[in-house]
Amino acid sequence: MEGESPALPGLGRAGLVKAAVCAAVCVLFWRAGFLSLFFLVPPGFAAAAFGGPVAWAALVIAGLGSLAVAGLSAPGGGFGGAGLDLLYFGVLGTGFTWVMAGNPPGLRLAAPRTFFRFAAASAVAALVVMGTVRLMPPGEFFAMLEPLVSAYVEGVSAGDEARRAALEQTLTAERLGGAVSSIIFRGGALFSAALLLFFSRKLAFGVARLFRRGRRAPGDLRGFFAPKSALLVLSLSLPAVLLARALALPVTEVAAWNLLVICVIAFVAQGGGVVLFNLALRPLPVVARVLLGVVFAVALLSPGVNIVVLGALMLLGIAENWLPLRRADARAVGGKSP
Secondary structure, three states, X not given: OOOOOOOOOOOOHHHHHHHHHHHHHHHHHHOOHHHHHHOOHHHHHHHHHHOXXXXXXXXXXXXXXXXXHHHHOOOOOXXXXXXXXXXXXXXXXXXXXXXXXXXXXXXXXOXXXXXXXXXXXXXXXXXXXXXXXXXXXXXXXXXXXXXXXXXXXXXXXXXXXXHHHHHHHHOOXXXXXXXXXXXXXXXXXXXXXXXXXXHHHHHHHHHHHHXXXXXXXXXXXXXXXXXXXXXXXXXXXXXXXXXXXXXXXXXXXXXXXHHHHHHHHHHHHXXXXXXXXXXXXXOOOHHHHHHHXXXXXXHHHOOOHHHHHHHHHHHHHHHOOOOOOOXXXXXXXXXXXX
């Protein structure tokens, strides 16, 4: 290719321009408050639309841009400041680009299966969060939660001073902090990281599809199957959690919980693949498909309902180990047979 970089084979001048544009959008999202939830989409889009070399170049340029912006702006207060901010960016960005684009150019090792890259990226991001919570002074952690507690008490009490006083006595930042910390270490951080990576991946492929003139982008759940070892690990991790708790082995318990969550994520994804596969065999109008997507998104965001939905998908994914739930011609919907 003309003007190809020897350091990044497959990346020419046009690819470098595309990488720079994606990197600029990535940094803009990262520094734009609520839009920071979507900062992974630009490098993911670069991988889906232009290929791995462009995606890795976009990540490197975005990393340098974030470093420059952090140096020009005032360091953030509290624990870690700008350094912690850049650590999150680097860990999540590198992991997600690895998931989307495979190994960096020049690395000749075979890339693991996408699910294993996805699990590894989520686990490393979760370790960063757990390390941050572990090293953070308790007073600072509780101070972060105080506004949430105050807003909740204010909303629930609704002017009832007696109820407000009772809630302030029982629901304190210290108690909430203990519960939040327990959830974070026992799969909460891993699940949150996996959710962010999953939706960023779906959005990246969705945007890339617009540039592929309607063709289905790769990465569709309709062809996803959990690793064969996932069922065995799932069946062993739950007793390991109970045994570790009974023997007061907190590190082992945390590890077992996170293994359990990884397996649950795998089977939830497989259950989702079963649902999407069978829906694709039915001639539903576009409006109906959009409405189903909206209903599913609302269900996932509804406390209590989301547990039921995720549980049903997990059971469906596990059941496919014994039931032929995707025996129709997988090529008809772009999937693959078991």
